[in-house]
Amino acid sequence: MTDHMLMATADAFAELGRIRFHETTFDDVLARVADLARRTIPGATAVSVTLVGPGGGHTATSTGELALVLDQWQYENGHGPCLAAAAANITVPATDLAADHRWPEWARHAVDAGGRSSVSVGVPVYESVAGALNLYSTEPHAFDVDAVVLAEIFAGYVAMAMANGRLYRDGADVRRHMRDSMDGRATIEQAKGIIMADRRCTPVEASAVLAKMSQYSGSPIAAVAAALVSETAEARSSGPTDRMADPAPRQEPG
Numbered sequence: 001m002t003d004h005m006l007m008a009t010a011d012a013f014a015e016l017g018r019i020r021f022h023e024t025t026f027d028d029v030l031a032r033v034a035d036l037a038r039r040t041i042p043g044a045t046a047v048s049v050t051l052v053g054p055g056g057g058h059t060a061t062s063t064g065e066l067a068l069v070l071d072q073w074q075y076e077n078g079h080g081p082c083l084a085a086a087a088a089n090i091t092v093p094a095t096d097l098a099a100d101h102r103w104p105e106w107a108r109h110a111v112d113a114g115g116r117s118s119v120s121v122g123v124p125v126y127e128s129v130a131g132a133l134n135l136y137s138t139e140p141h142a143f144d145v146d147a148v149v150l151a152e153i154f155a156g157y158v159a160m161a162m163a164n165g166r167l168y169r170d171g172a173d174v175r176r177h178m179r180d181s182m183d184g185r186a187t188i189e190q191a192k193g194i195i196m197a198d199r200r201c202t203p204v205e206a207s208a209v210l211a212k213m214s215q216y217s218g219s220p221i222a223a224v225a226a227a228l229v230s231e232t233a234e235a236r237s238s239g240p241t242d243r244m245a246d247p248a249p250r251q252e253p254g
Contacts, residue, residue: 007039009150016157029161030061033133037154038063041135043117043142049158050082050132051125057083059221066136068211068221069113073106076203080106085120086132091152094118096140113208116140119148121155125162133158191225194232 015036019029030049038047046064048071050057057075062068074080080103085092094100095117100107110118115136123131133155135143143151192206199209213224 006042007036009040012036012040013153016154019157019161026161027061030158033154033157033161034061034063037133037135037151041143041147041150041154043137043139043144043147044135045138045142046136048082048134048136049123050086050120050134051129052083052086052131053129057086060131065208065211066114066138067134069208070106070110070115070118070136071134072207072211073109076207077106079103081118081120082132082134085122085134086130087122089122089124089130091122091148092120093143093148095143098140110136114138117142119143119151121151123155123158123162125159129162131158131162187229188222188225191228194228 016033019032034047034049038044041047046062046067048062048067049060050071051060057071059068059071062071070080071082074083081092081094084090094102094107097107097110097116097118110116115138117137117140119135120132121134123133125131133151135147135151137143188210191210192203195201195206195209196203199205201209210221210224213221213228217224219227
């Protein structure tokens with residue numbers, strides 16, 4: 001997305017201001033914030049929101065495969081900019097991932113996936129749950145000072161959604177969301193294991209396959225994973241079948 005195609009900042013903030021928290025689900029609010037951030041902030045290729053609780057981190061919403069893959073590798077290995085931002089409630093920029101030495105393995109995987117720079121803004125959420133708004137770009141040095149300020153403003157809307165009393169009365173919805181996300185994460189790990197066994201690939205490559213399946217079908221990764229696990233269980237009980245006829249077929253060598 002080039003700069004002349006970006007949504008005007010005033011229009012984005014006007015749309016955010018029209019959100020009625022008591023009439024909108026938490027997931028919908030996060031999705032709207034992430035989408036508006038991607039459409040507004042110069043340099044943003046993909047945007048995601050990370051939530052981190054007792055069960056670990058997960059991506060609550062994202063606008064593209066790049067964010068899903070780069071987020072997931074951090075959760076699996078326990079380090080990276082979005083986790084650092086969430087843990088300390090700070091802004092963590094990474095201007096050139098090819099030269100970043102703070103998380104060398106993550107940076108290498110990020111560059112391999114097409115990421116070249118990022119900004120993660122910590123969001124204080126609720127009790128033992130923290131979060132971060134993450135911006136990823138396929139270009140190095142994509143986010144200038146103004147872009148970082150905008151990211152921090154959008155992160156404030158994530159915090160507003162989390163703190164809204166009507167949406168999170170007594171923290172019940174937060175606990176439900178984290179419980180559901182932990183269940184979903186376990187299913188995702190099962191699905192990745194199936195893909196790894198079938199394709200003889202690495203965990204990162206399996207995450208990328210799931211992300212592509214999610215993008216192709218328009219369904220959340222957790223739903224895609226659950227369908228794959230269920231299909232595999234049925235196949236094992238009924239005999240051989242074409243279980244992995246998915247939208248991301250393996251490439252033949254050569």
